[in-house]
Amino acid sequence: MNGKPRIAVLVTLALLLSGCVTNVVADKRMRFGLATAAYDAGDFPRAYEIWSALADEDDLAAMRNTAQMLRQGKGVKKDVGKAFDLYKEAAEKGFVTAMANVAEMYLSGEGTEKDTKEAVVWYARAATAGLSLAQVKLADMYEQGIGVERDPVRARALLERAARNGYGPARTRLEAMGAPVAGTPAPTPADANPDEAWPHSGRLPDAPRTGRSSPGMPMRTGAASTMTAGDLTLMNNGFAHYAANNKAAAFATWRAVAERGNAEAQLRVGLLYESGEGVGQDMIEAYRWLKLAAVQGQPQAVEAFRLVFTSMAPAERAIAESLAKNPNTHTKNDP
Incomplete structure (x- = not known):
């Protein structure tokens, strides 16, 4: 089979599969x-x-x-x-x-x-x-x-x-x-009233959170070269914990590095606070850590901070701003 017939077969299969999915959703x-x-x-x-x-x-x-x-x-x-x-x-x-x-x-x-x-x-x-x-x-x-x-x-x-x-x-x-x-x-x-029946069919589980970075994503190019050997080891340990679904251990490991001013670790601590993975969900803490990373020019942190900033009330931002002045401050909501 040359290239054109093969492409035609693949297109036909794709259309058939698309139609099946559409029919399932409609049903x-x-x-x-x-x-x-x-x-x-x-x-x-x-x-x-x-x-x-x-x-x-x-x-x-x-x-x-x-x-x-x-x-x-x-x-x-x-x-x-x-x-x-x-x-x-x-x-x-x-x-x-x-x-x-x-x-x-x-x-x-x-x-x-x-x-x-x-x-x-x-x-x-x-x-x-x-x-x-x-x-x-x-x-x-x-x-x-x-x-x-x-x-x-x-x-x-x-x-x-x-x-x-x-x-x-x-x-x-x-x-x-x-x-x-x-x-x-x-x-x-x-x-929406939690005491009433939901009127529309819901999405399937595991839908992606569009526009959101994952704490488990690789570090940006060149970031490792700026770290001490000890911090780099801790960052990699954090990635291993996260991949093994031990989010609490990942949070604790990255938090230790974040407190020493590392933007890659601060980004991940902020993302974990935002999603509530491995630590209690806390948008004020998410704001704090994402801002600390963003002001150092960490590109994913800049966008993540923007999304958190726009979701918060002015009073919440004021609290977060006071915390962002000192990355070593532990609050009553820390583990």
Whole structure:
């Protein structure tokens, strides 16, 4: 077979595969729509049957809705333990509303052992992803010192972020504090109610975070030549830990190098704080470390810092700026 027929065969196969994928997605959306219609009509057993089948196919929204029905006993025997497990699976695979459900159950001890620190972790993940309700819940925990050391400044910063998203309850709270937020409140996707069924089919797990650098990416060309032998060894140890999925060890190893002013290590510490890998998710710490790397000209840090900067409220930036002045400062949120 010469080149042209071979290319034609490959193109044909690609088109056929593309059509198969399109048909699978369309079928899932159709089935999800049938479940939503059944749920809205009060036919909970039928809705549960369809959503649970889709959950087995890794549709995260269906997984989360199945958990919701198990938790409430709608269309199926109530099972809060199984509900928690499904919520957590969807949350760990990136479904934001499920993160808030996991946090809520940790906070109340429903379906799992009560753990206020884990509640903080999961509300923080949902808050960072933009869920305004989670931002307000996390603000409450910082305000009251539940699961975390009391920090009214961070609480207010979280309320400001939610209010900027157009979340009415956050705006009302700020106005009651004498701190009105500019702009007109408007419904946004961040207003999603964790107590309601999700109306649309969810993405498959492991979708890439577009525009985000990975802590495990290779160091930039020439970076190794500027390091001491000891720091280079530690950096490589950190990469080995990260590749072995021991994110906590990677964080601790890179943090030691970052405190000595190394931009490559500072970048990775910032990225780990941003994603919550190996350490509690903390956007203020992410800002701090990414800025330290960015001012040294680390190119990936410059872009990562820009993304974090634009996601933060002014009060959060003020806290982070004060921390960025000293890379050796350990905060109460450090491990």
